[in-house]
Amino acid sequence: MEYLQSGCLDVAWPNEIYFQADEANLMAEVYSYGFPYKDEPALQLTLIDRTSHYTQQQQLAVMAQRYTDFIKQSSEGIYLHEFSTPIPIYVSDAEFLQLLKRHSEISDCNDALARMYGYDKAEEMRGLSASHFVDFDDPLNVEYFKLFKRSGLRVMDSDHRIPSKPP
Secondary structure (H helix, E strand, O other): OHHHHHOOOOOOOOOEEEEEEOOEEEEEEEEEEEEEEOOEEEEEEEEEEOHHHHHHHHHHHHHHHHHHHHHHHOOOOOEEEEEOOOOOOOOOHHHHHHHHHHHEEEEEEOHHHHHHOOOOOHHHOOOOEHHHOOOOOOHHHHHHHHHHHHOOOOOOOOOOOOOOOOO
């Protein structure tokens, strides 16, 4: 009765429940709140249908897995560069290249890219800085990264030299 007097009745209901009706899977959130009503204990239940949200989450997970499989199985070398600190593109080309050397790393790639650089698996390249696999003194690479900067950090169909696996 103390819970009722304070306006809180501790009822052990699950936060989410799953049930099946008419051969359709449904998902709902259930919230309960105990309170006194006309000097009697009362319980308010709120049921929120989350079926469409749950279905969308499942569809997104399937799409993400398909995308991951596509990248992983591609014969083209694909990678994602990330920067440990924001790199402005309004600096000079020389300063931009220095910032790339210090702050750029491979956060994800596929096995095809790893093989291009002399590694066996993508996992071996994740976390490597650009300076591990790019010769920033090579004029072709310098032009490549200048183009990378000028094109808003996105380059397609451009060449740069790939060194052999570093020692």
